[in-house]
Amino acid sequence: MSQIFKQSANAWSKASIFALVFTLLALGWAVMVLQRSDFVTSANQFIAQPVQFSHQHHVGGIGIDCRYCHTSVEVAASAGIPPTKTCINCHSQIWSDSPYLEPVRASFRNDTPLEWVRVHDLPDFVYFNHSIHVAKGVGCETCHGQVDKMPLMLQKASLQMEWCLECHRNPEQFVRPRSEVFTMGYQPASSQAEIGPALVKEYNIAGSSNLTNCSVCHR
């Protein structure tokens, strides 16, 4: 009986075992990486807005406090998007004829709100509340990144659940004094390992078994 396969078939069949294992591992790895990539989470991507509003200029350059525009951040679930009137407070006086700001003036003239494109879009089954985070010493920067360095607003964090749980499981690694919540580029006065647990105690931040209860975020 003649041979069906050439001798090289032995080498190929052995190689195919490794190739199979390697391919499966590589596929698994690719899925792990891909599902956390900016492509999936849409993090770190500039999003076109009706007006090219620069936080870098207004926060970093001029030094306007977050709450000047996001007025409800300390008392409500939503931080609040300012009405056009807030812009006009200054821009009736400065840059009042800049072509860049024509949409703002048009909005004010016609009494139609500017339609900003939402950058941080959580799924509808997540009940996020800004006020409790601010009240317990979570800095704006902790989630939103250094806004004072952003010429256009972008999402800094993945907003995936594992990212939320990073802090809900270990709040002491992230809290800061309430006085520093709105600071950009905050550095802890002493090591976070010291002040973190002290702040958690002082602000009565619930233990991780409470903070990771499903219904804290999903109701």
Next chain:
Amino acid sequence: MAQQGHMQAGSTAVLDEPVLGPGQNYETITESVAQIPLSSRTPLGWVFGFLIGLGGLMMLQMAIGWLLLRGVGIWGNNVPVGWAFDIINFVWWIGIGHAGTLISAILLLFKQQWRMSISRFAEAMTIFAVACAALFPLLHTGRPWLAAYWLFPYPNTMGLWPQFRSPLIWDVFAVSTYATVSVVFWIVGLIPDLATMRDRAVSKVKKHVFGVLALGWRGSARHWHRYEVATLILAGLSTPLVLSVHTVVSFDFAVSVLPGWHATIFPPYFVAGAIYSGFAMVLTLAIPIRAAYGLEHLITMKHIDNMAKVMLATALIVGYGYVMEAFFAWYSAAPYERYMMFNRMTGPYGWTYWLLIFVNIGLVQLLWLRSVRYNTKLLFVLSLIFNVGMWLERFVIIVTSLHRDFLPSSWDMYYPTRWDFMMFFGTIGLFLTLFFLFIRFVPMIAMFEVRTLLPEAKVHVDHGPTGGH
């Protein structure tokens, strides 16, 4: 050589009847099995059976397609009866698989020669039954494409693990281990026969396909040694699975605090029921196949008789389970337990309970009679009825325990919809399709194992240990 007495006294376990028909030799055994897949002629009966299976498979695809479009609301499941056909069918199919594993693992370790000619297709039955079973819990989740993170622990983006204290996650591991070990065991056991097929094949395509699948098997002493070691290891791995898989399945019920489910007798009683229904299914398949393909000399009346005896033995354990369930309910003196049993016997589903008792305690006693065990036509009908009986058992356990909740305000009846039936009969179609493909393309009896039953394969002591297989 055919004139030799093929069961020399003392050479094998004492058997009142041979496990191999008379006048066989190496060539006749190999030829009668190998010609089935190698033949270019497809029997008309095969085409007919395959088309029935394929029709069922089409129905299954339709039922699944509509289910994914519309959601589990198309089923009859409701609020007290959250588990219904989907879990009944899951347990039924998983149970059926157990006979294959018992035959290939436990009977191997006990050196039972009658396992050899039925092990191959019983193992195939196991794999196909597990495939059918696995569909149900996946589809029961409603969105099976999300089931990956509900079922499997992997580093997902939610930073969550499945609940390891839940028997449902134990089930995932039990069933996936079972499926993996069964497939590996089956394929390893196929290798020597695939090499035979490669060597006997005439067409170039068949030579290559069987050649690749045979993984370069040449039948050298070293190959056989490795084969024996691998088989023994896999049999050792499979043996606990025979007991553990259905034990874990029974935990899905027994661990929950619900009258009718919360009983310590569940694990052994489920395992016995699984083996009982599994052997019923092996008989359902073996009786027509041996007649259609003229394999009566390989699957002898001895095999049929033994399988019927295993069914009888396990059915008696199951019957004991039913009696104990009723006894526990009374002895517990708990009003809910007693009410559950009372409702199970006399409530709106009482007829299913008594039908189940009639089949699994009553009718099965016929197997005490040798004349019944040797009447293949009657045994075929009985094996179908026993399969229905075991399906009814799961129906009774699941539906009668759930439909009358603790609060009478939440009581409700469960009625399956046409989609429930389409799913169920659809998986039977899937099973038949796979099985018909198997008998057409794979040697359905382990030729090399059956050949060792021949007297010329026996190693005589005075020849020393040089003899091979």
